[in-house]
Amino acid sequence: MPKKKALAAIERSILVVIFHLLSNPTATFTDLGSDYYAKRIDQKRRTDQLVRQLEALGHHVTLAPAA
Template sequence: MCPGNNESAGKRKSGKTPQGNRWLRRSLIEAAWAAARTKRTYLAAQYRRLAARRGKRRAVVAVGHTILVTAYHVLHQGCPYADLGADHFDRLDPQRLTRHLVRRLERLGHRVTLEPLAA
């Protein structure tokens, strides 16, 4: 379930995932489809973010990989699972979210001017 990653001269190219345990892979993909349809979770947000750019099937493989890595860390470190939340990516880079929302409004035909709030 590790995604193929080839890099040359600073250019990253995705590749095929290597063959592994087919039962584990199918179980993780099924769990990823279920996680993608949940509401207000990190895995659903990750799926939506990747599916918009890369397609649904690649996004599901990435979510399955995230589930596998998360399960490893939970079992290895013995700590409980803590979901990062659906707004995790928005909290990482608020300026990106602002630019995205401004572009969406401009595409709908609105003129947008942003003014900072007076503290």
């Protein structure tokens, strides 16, 4: 059953995209690139988050830049 739900969700997403492209003739597709999500991550925030998680597990964390 989960495979059918996932397939239905993907089908719906594709249909929504097709609807928007057909309903607006001036709409164009813009490829965001393969690293779109990697570039959106704030490195400082992510580092702080991981340090807090390690400290919550009882570890002492000292960061040094990679050479």
